Amino acid sequence: MNEPFLLSNLIDLQEIDNEITKLITKKSEGKTVLELKKLEQKYKEVTKAIAISKEAMGDYFSDKKDFDKKLLENENKLSTIEMKLQDTKLNASELQNYNLQKSNVQVLIEDIFKSIDLLNNNNNDELIEIENLENKLTSLMPKLVEISKMLQTEWKDIDTKISEQEQEKSNLISSFPDEIKLLYDELKSQGVEIIAAYKNDTQCGCCGVSLTSSEMDSIQESKFQQCPYCQGVLV
Ligand SMILES: [Zn+2]
Numbered sequence: 001m002n003e004p005f006l007l008s009n010l011i012d013l014q015e016i017d018n019e020i021t022k023l024i025t026k027k028s029e030g031k032t033v034l035e036l037k038k039l040e041q042k043y044k045e046v047t048k049a050i051a052i053s054k055e056a057m058g059d060y061f062s063d064k065k066d067f068d069k070k071l072l073e074n075e076n077k078l079s080t081i082e083m084k085l086q087d088t089k090l091n092a093s094e095l096q097n098y099n100l101q102k103s104n105v106q107v108l109i110e111d112i113f114k115s116i117d118l119l120n121n122n123n124n125d126e127l128i129e130i131e132n133l134e135n136k137l138t139s140l141m142p143k144l145v146e147i148s149k150m151l152q153t154e155w156k157d158i159d160t161k162i163s164e165q166e167q168e169k170s171n172l173i174s175s176f177p178d179e180i181k182l183l184y185d186e187l188k189s190q191g192v193e194i195i196a197a198y199k200n201d202t203q204c205g206c207c208g209v210s211l212t213s214s215e216m217d218s219i220q221e222s223k224f225q226q227c228p229y230c231q232g233v234l235v
Contacts, residue, residue, distance in 0.1 A: 006176065006177065007180075007196065007233055008198075009180075010233055013172055013176075014196055016165050016168055017169070020165045020169070023161055023165070024162070026158055030154065032151045035147055039143060042140060043137065043140050046137045046140065050134060050137070060123045064116070067112055067115055068116075074105050074108050078105045081098055081101050081102045085098050180224075192230060193207075194207065195233060196232060197235065199234035201216075204229060205232070206227055207229055209229045
């Protein structure tokens, strides 16, 4: 099977495989994907910091919710009263009654606003911290979207290149005799790093070990011209 044309094809096949491996690695370890991972990590950290801060302020948020609810109820009450006051057929006592109700509700609303202000002042530092974190999160978003889009385009290009290489590989392999195909797969599965290389006078082109001339001769005579040290094929 010392057919030099086919054995040199092994080098071409290996080059295609190396290129495919390089492309696959680029998908998971390229500059853009690493940048996206870093951004996502940062986004996660800020989100977590916000959640922790909010959890620590549980009492604040529950009080705030109660006040907001009361505020809404009283504002609704106020607009109902104001609507009733629009009625031109009200008698003097009704008018007085609604105006009294109105001023009572207005006092209540003012009190609620004061309570909210007090609550916010008492938690000012924590609220500023949360606001800063939320701003940070918002400012991370456009960059995240931009890098994700960029990565999608890059991956699409890489996938196109991979399928081109795969096509080239399958064309090449289809010209191989079965036993060469088997040899290649076997060496690959054994983890042989360089499967085929051009020989030189004194060294294995695959693993670089120095070879005696008698070793070189026996390699030449072997079925697939394989180096006894690394199993690589010397073309
Ligand atoms: Zn070798």
